[in-house]
Amino acid sequence: MVKLFSVLLVILLCLGSSQSSAALNSVFMSDVTNAQTPKGVAEQRKTLYQLLGRLPDRQRPITVKLVSREETKDLITEKLLLDLNGLEMVPAFFTIPKKVTGKVPVVLFNHSHFGQYAVGKNEFVKGRPEMQSPPYALALARAGFAGLCLDSWGFGERSGRPELEIFKEMLWKGQVMWGMMVYDNLRALDYLETRPEIDAKRIATVGMSMGSTMAWWLAALDERIKVTVDLNCLTDFQTLLEEKGLDRHGIYYYVPDLLNHFTTSQINALIVPRPHFGLAGSLDPLTPLKGLQKIDENLKKAYANAGVPQAWQLKIYPVGHLETAQMRQDIMAFLKKWL
Template sequence: MPSGLIPFRVITIALGVTFPATMLPAQSPVPITNAERWLSAVKTPEFTAPATKEDWDKQRTEIRATLQSLLGTFPPRPAVPEVTTISREEKDGYVLEKFRFENGLGMTVPGYLFLPSAPAASGKKSPAILYCHWHGGQYDIGKEELLQTNATPVAAGPALATLGYVVLGIDACCFGERNGEGPGGPTEKGSAGEMTAAKFQLWAGRTLWGVMVRDDLMALDYLCSRPEVDASRMGVTGISMGSTRSWWIMALDDRPRAAVNVACMTRYQDLIQAQNLKAHGIYYFVPGMLQHFDSEAVIALAAPRPMLFMTGDQDTGSPVSGIKAIVERVKPIYQLHGAPGHFENVIYPGVGHVYLPEMWERTVKWMDLHVKSQP
């Protein structure tokens, strides 16, 4: 080749000429992210639906046992917590009771119970909903969310009670009246108190998330025990942290008939890939989980009970790729049960981490259809 001529790639293709590799431009390797490097060292088994329902029943038992083990070591729950009723007030369309119980872990759990003012038709017991409040960095609110619109389009407690539901909600650990009730004392509140509580539980051989879910299950035990409640017709719902609490409750307990989960349909590997672990607080993390499975295995445990998920595609805490991966893996489990319509997922375009009025309407319709209706 004459000196001074530069061998362009387009010319070699047109003329069918082959040049030595040293004369061709070097191909830059595709860079990988830190998240990909870190994930490459974790071998999370792929979750797939087995061939038969019988095989799934066995796998389901194993997954649930693994989850309980990962959450930590806890004393047995009493059949029904010993509850103290603090107050009872007649409101417009409902009765509001405030109560508390001890969780056996050195903590007092305060809660609200909303009872419909109108007695159930023909003396029948009422359907019930366990409502799980969100995080949102709003440590002072907790169960007060049931009476406010900080997270929901309407005050969920009164709204659901006037529709005929008994509604119960508690303060999660570090929230509401429990903000400042951790081992750091009353001056350590908010995220600092949450971090201290998480550290303490790890030293105690359990997780903060395990404490939160166990408290919710104790609240469910109490709800079942109320004479006004039809324990065969109970649902669970919430947004954000409340959503995650809801689908974990469905995974660990077969009593709720249905759930509605707004936001936080989060697949952990996709969240890591999106480099957005910062979107979730320390309360949420369960050591060792990715050694066994991702969140689709937890959500699948609810099958065949009705589950509705609603998430905005701009919600950075729930990457859409992860939502689609969960749906792809969970749908076949519902199909094994012959109930594909019981698992519904709605992705809202252009929507972030919010609870829209349309979402509330869907929530009520789902609960009316799958919880309020007679068995």
């Protein structure tokens, strides 16, 4: 199927941008529909994971060091050092409501980029100007959810080297920077399953911007994620190409050979039938409106075919690349409903 799709892609791109876009959308939707068998989904996930380059062993042991533990009236915050990949330690924050009874649901939170490499996981516990208050760690705790957020490669306490330098070195070694980022978060799911406080059947993932992209990639690859919320980065690859917008995203974003195998819709269709909420700004250059409409059309069909049309939702707000109070309210309502 992959070889056939690659040939069709080349042919269709030669038809002209408007005609090829419609034709590609039809082909992509056919592939999305055909993939919705257990065997088809498993094969698609395998292919998607293989595109992420040379990754560490998924079964290697995980070790953890507790660095500090703080308590407030609302939540407990643990700072951790996790050995997830065997290459460098991964600093993380784990948070849990102060008063809990029994096992609690958890949100794997993915921090954003904004070219602010020193922020990283601090976004989760301290917030940032582009996002609403309180920070997500506190908002989730007040709603009864635990949370975990890692410093991604090149960010926070892992920000000693420039992103482009990390990307280049990994490329030489057959690694993909985005793949290494995804790998750490997949292993974070393994770690969460070891926490006695966590209900492993109630795991969600949430993120904004770069974290948004991480959210839908993780959910596409791993069914342990039961609820997905992506904020401000559900970008259609073909539309971004048509609008000559590749420089709007950082170098980390680009996975070799990806477009010969997947569209954004096809990756997100691997989340079906699990609940998925996408939020975007109509004025956000990172997510062209035409592409959002294409993804929405495709995923509405995919979720309808699965018999759960209500589990997919896309809301577009009249803003740019930021989180509004209404967005935060809608996100928390979606988590409370589905998680």
